Amino acid sequence: MSETVENHERVTLTRWELGLDKALGLLAASVLMLLMIITFIDVLGRYLFSAPLPGAFELTEIMMAMLIFAGLPLVSRANQHVSVNLIVGILSPKILHLQRLITQAIMAVVLAVMAWRMWIKAAEMLEQGDETAYLLLPIAPVAFFMTLMMAFSTLIIAIQFVRIYRTKEKQ
Amino acid sequence: SAKTTLRLSNWIPPKHPIAADMIFPWAKKVEKASNGRIKVNILKKALGKPPAAFDLAKDGIADISWGVHGYTPGRFAVTQLVELPFLGDDAEALSVAYWRVHQKYLAAANEHSGVKLLGLMTHGPGHIYNSKRAINMPADLEGLKIRVGGGVVSDVGKALNIVTMLKPATKSYEILSRGVADGIFFPKESIRSFKLSKVLKYATYVPGGLYNTSFFLVMSEKAWNKLSAEDQQAVMSVSGEEFAKLAGKGWNKADRAGVAAMQDAGMSLQTASSAMMAELRNKLSDIEAKVVARAKAKGIDGAAVLKMLRAEAASY
Amino acid sequence: MVVMFIGVPIAFAMGIVGFFGLVGMIGWDPSLAMVAGVTMETGLDYGLSVVPLFILMGNFVTHAGLSDELYAASNAWLGHRRGGLAMATALACGGFSAVCGSSLATAATMTKVAMPSMRKYGYADSLATGVIAAGGTLGILIPPSVILVLYGIMTQQDIGKLFAAGIIPGIIGIFGYMATVWVVTTINPKLGPKAERVPMLERFHLLKGIWSIVVLFVIVIGGIYLGIFTPTEAAGIGASGAFVFALGRRRLSWLTLYRVLVESAQTTAMIFFILIGAIMFSNFVNIAGLPDDLANFVETLGWSPLAVLFAILGIYLILGAVLESLSMILLTIPIFYPIVEGLGFDLIWFGVIVVVVTEISLITPPIGLNVFVIRSVLPEVPTGTIFKGIIPFFIVDVIRLALLVFVPGLVLLLPSYMP
Numbered sequence: 037m038s039e040t041v042e043n044h045e046r047v048t049l050t051r052w053e054l055g056l057d058k059a060l061g062l063l064a065a066s067v068l069m070l071l072m073i074i075t076f077i078d079v080l081g082r083y084l085f086s087a088p089l090p091g092a093f094e095l096t097e098i099m100m101a102m103l104i105f106a107g108l109p110l111v112s113r114a115n116q117h118v119s120v121n122l123i124v125g126i127l128s129p130k131i132l133h134l135q136r137l138i139t140q141a142i143m144a145v146v147l148a149v150m151a152w153r154m155w156i157k158a159a160e161m162l163e164q165g166d167e168t169a170y171l172l173l174p175i176a177p178v179a180f181f182m183t184l185m186m187a188f189s190t191l192i193i194a195i196q197f198v199r200i201y202r203t204k205e206k207q
Numbered sequence: 208s209a210k211t212t213l214r215l216s217n218w219i220p221p222k223h224p225i226a227a228d229m230i231f232p233w234a235k236k237v238e239k240a241s242n243g244r245i246k247v248n249i250l251k252k253a254l255g256k257p258p259a260a261f262d263l264a265k266d267g268i269a270d271i272s273w274g275v276h277g278y279t280p281g282r283f284a285v286t287q288l289v290e291l292p293f294l295g296d297d298a299e300a301l302s303v304a305y306w307r308v309h310q311k312y313l314a315a316a317n318e319h320s321g322v323k324l325l326g327l328m329t330h331g332p333g334h335i336y337n338s339k340r341a342i343n344m345p346a347d348l349e350g351l352k353i354r355v356g357g358g359v360v361s362d363v364g365k366a367l368n369i370v371t372m373l374k375p376a377t378k379s380y381e382i383l384s385r386g387v388a389d390g391i392f393f394p395k396e397s398i399r400s401f402k403l404s405k406v407l408k409y410a411t412y413v414p415g416g417l418y419n420t421s422f423f424l425v426m427s428e429k430a431w432n433k434l435s436a437e438d439q440q441a442v443m444s445v446s447g448e449e450f451a452k453l454a455g456k457g458w459n460k461a462d463r464a465g466v467a468a469m470q471d472a473g474m475s476l477q478t479a480s481s482a483m484m485a486e487l488r489n490k491l492s493d494i495e496a497k498v499v500a501r502a503k504a505k506g507i508d509g510a511a512v513l514k515m516l517r518a519e520a521a522s523y
Numbered sequence: 524m525v526v527m528f529i530g531v532p533i534a535f536a537m538g539i540v541g542f543f544g545l546v547g548m549i550g551w552d553p554s555l556a557m558v559a560g561v562t563m564e565t566g567l568d569y570g571l572s573v574v575p576l577f578i579l580m581g582n583f584v585t586h587a588g589l590s591d592e593l594y595a596a597s598n599a600w601l602g603h604r605r606g607g608l609a610m611a612t613a614l615a616c617g618g619f620s621a622v623c624g625s626s627l628a629t630a631a632t633m634t635k636v637a638m639p640s641m642r643k644y645g646y647a648d649s650l651a652t653g654v655i656a657a658g659g660t661l662g663i664l665i666p667p668s669v670i671l672v673l674y675g676i677m678t679q680q681d682i683g684k685l686f687a688a689g690i691i692p693g694i695i696g697i698f699g700y701m702a703t704v705w706v707v708t709t710i711n712p713k714l715g716p717k718a719e720r721v722p723m724l725e726r727f728h729l730l731k732g733i734w735s736i737v738v739l740f741v742i743v744i745g746g747i748y749l750g751i752f753t754p755t756e757a758a759g760i761g762a763s764g765a766f767v768f769a770l771g772r773r774r775l776s777w778l779t780l781y782r783v784l785v786e787s788a789q790t791t792a793m794i795f796f797i798l799i800g801a802i803m804f805s806n807f808v809n810i811a812g813l814p815d816d817l818a819n820f821v822e823t824l825g826w827s828p829l830a831v832l833f834a835i836l837g838i839y840l841i842l843g844a845v846l847e848s849l850s851m852i853l854l855t856i857p858i859f860y861p862i863v864e865g866l867g868f869d870l871i872w873f874g875v876i877v878v879v880v881t882e883i884s885l886i887t888p889p890i891g892l893n894v895f896v897i898r899s900v901l902p903e904v905p906t907g908t909i910f911k912g913i914i915p916f917f918i919v920d921v922i923r924l925a926l927l928v929f930v931p932g933l934v935l936l937l938p939s940y941m942p
């Protein structure tokens with residue numbers, strides 16, 4: 037289900053961007069595969085051996101968070117967020133350029149705010165000692181991971197902003 | 208004086224006893240006690256999932272919120288004292304006793320910091336239900352998959368050496384009807400309010416309760432501080448011990464309705480024998496020690512709390 | 524709305540509107556705290572794990588090439604008739620929808636599979652692409668369906684029942700599209716010439732090729748229907764099953780496996796980001812009491828419930844023209860479902876009605892995502908041609924919508940037998 041209107045940018049990626057893509061891609065891929073396997077084992081264990089996987093419930097929750105937020109920078113990098121390009125098609129190149137700058141700036145600000153608030157939330161969770169109910173795993177690290185991924189996404193969008201800005205200068 | 212509207216975030220369906228017989232009537236009482244100066248606006252939908260209930264008030268997103276301490280494991284320790292087995296059969300007596308021990312001992316642990324605590328409650332005693340066989344001894348539970356909530360009941364499950372599954376209460380029907388779980392630990396009330404009498408066959412009541420659950424009713428500090436002294440007094444006149452009474456009565460009434468529903472559905476109902484009780488006490492004794500130790504880490508004398516809690520509940 | 528139309532991604536637009544609305548109602552600090560709260564609880568939600576698992580299942584199925592056999596079998600039985608290849612396409616779309624939860628994936632896959640043979644036999648591009656665009660929409664109606672899952676989560680309805688409710692309307696959809704092809708090619712036979720007749724023996728032989736799809740559907744949807752699995756578990760089983768099929772057919776190298784997983788993860792991340800924005804928006808709607816205001820407004824109008832429903836469907840058709848399906852549902856459901864429920868309509872039934880309207884939105888201009896998907900596979904076919912080919916299918920969709928509105932039993936029959 038890739039409900040995306042893709043917007044391919046012909047830009048050369050820097051080495052660290054490619055590296056980040058690969059690392060996050062591997063992480064997201066392994067977590068999703070693991071999520072599938074854990075669900076499978078949990079169900080199979082329950083029906084065949086009357087022994088569901090202990091803690092599968094909370095492992096699933098943690099893996100969901102990792103999956104989504106490892107995927108977020110990738111989505112931001114590939115410019116895959118769904119948008120309505122209704123009026124975009126009829127704009128002059130100059131206004132279109134401006135529109136893209138504004139859009140990128142708005143997205144960067146939103147992501148930055150989210151990262152900032154998530155950081156505060158993560159610190160709170162650390163202090164309160166929030167943990168999972170069965171395996172007693174601390175939740176704060178997951179929240180910090182989410183913060184980090186949103187910070188990465190902010191950075192990626194900011195870099196895109198700069199790139200779009202420069203394409204104008206070149207013209 | 209000016210009229211204040213307070214937003215209450217509620218996550219349980221309006222017909223559930225917690226809403227219909229506890230939270231909603233309490234809101235009416237607040238409006239009445241303040242002579243209409245305060246209006247409680249119960250939102251159609253909760254502003255967050257059940258585990259977020261406490262933070263909703265702490266962050267000022269909701270003005271008033273209620274929830275379950277056990278839904279955020281690791282955060283509340285001393286409230287687990289009222290979740291222990293064998294505390295009492297009457298939700299009203301236990302809830303009132305809970306409020307009194309909180310005022311005397313538990314408040315010192317400061318676990319509700321960041322919000323104004325309006326009330327505490329426990330539900331009726333928790334019992335054993337399943338769809339497979341009659342439970343006459345703890346050993347009969349072996350091999351059954353039992354759904355439990357978080358908190359002390361998880362420890363109870365571990366101590367009885369059974370396969371527990373931690374799933375939200377609202378998922379109970381789904382997992383029991385689909386055979387994901389064979390049984391459940393619940394108060395009598397929940398069998399009716401989650402419509403489980405059709406999917407469960409056997410009940411074993413544990414006198415005093417196999418476990419209990421601790422609930423809070425809190426207000427955001429910001430909203431509280433905005434109230435005039437007169438309004439604050441009006442709110443507290445129907446909260447605290449008064450709320451414990453109201454809620455406890457609601458739980459007792461709901462428990463009776465739960466038993467009626469189980470009888471109507473033709474479930475096999477029994478009470479644990481003294482032999483079973485002896486074995487349960489034996490197997491669960493470590494949990495009490497564990498919870499008391501957790502309370503001690505927060506500077507609370509758990510043994511004294513339990514002594515007072517049992518005495519107050521018994522004499523109520 | 525303005526933020527959205529200047530091209531800000533919908534997730535961000537909804538989040539921004541919701542956020543500033545909330546700031547106006549409850550102030551800065553609580554609104555900022557809610558940003559983190561909503562992100563945290565949406566990220567760590569067990570119930571939502573059904574979403575990536577169904578997406579993964581659909582992507583594995585796509586890569587396993589199960590669609591080839593499906594189309595070959597449908598063709599063998601129908602291809603020799605007038606318009607037969609297009610009818611076979613509609614049927615194969617329906618079959619593929621039974622294992623794939625996304626309309627866009629269904630449309631994209633069927634374009635690759637069905638287009639070459641329709642071209643070979645001289646089908647008009649308009650009919651060929653029209654039937655794929657329309658048939659592809661069944662992906663979100665015939666279970667599994669990512670859209671029905673999200674509807675169920677937003678309205679707290681049983682996902683299993685929603686899935687069951689989609690089956691009969693989906694089958695009506697398949698036959699409706701086949702009938703449309705028949706009518707269109709009867710009027711103008713040149714649009715869809717006959718293909719060669721396939722011998723009976725071979726037809727039955729080809730039927731065997733679709734066993735893996737039947738097995739997946741029976742296990743996943745049958746398992747949910749009979750109450751053996753929860754939807755989340757069924758999704759896990761379905762994804763694992765599709766993985767095994769893809770592996771067994773040697774369609775999975777390490778690289779494809781990696782790509783399938785990453786693509787699924789990205790789609791998941793994108794959906795969740797829209798969901799976070801939608802929940803911010805829905806919290807604003809809730810605190811502002813919009814559903815109440817709207818319900819009061821409806822009451823002052825004094826319309827009959829059915830008239831109100833038609834007004835809502837009209838709004839959906841208009842919104843559906845310009846909005847992408849997922850965002851449309853997440854944006855409107857928080858506002859509309861309390862009203863619809865208040866009017867005494869069944870929310871399972873309404874979920875299916877909303878999905879059928881959404882299906883229509885996928886093929887209506889100017890934003891018809893299925894059309895875009897087909898264009899991305901066949902850049903040489905003009906958008907206008909596809910939209911022209913869609914017109915008869917659009918008409919049939921509207922008739923089907925009316926049928927389901929007036930005969931709710933068609934939707935509610937199957938869920939009524941569930942445990």
Ligand code: NA
Nearest residue numbers: 620623662667
């Ligand atoms: Na489908």
Ligand code: NA
Nearest residue numbers: 843844884890
């Ligand atoms: Na459209």
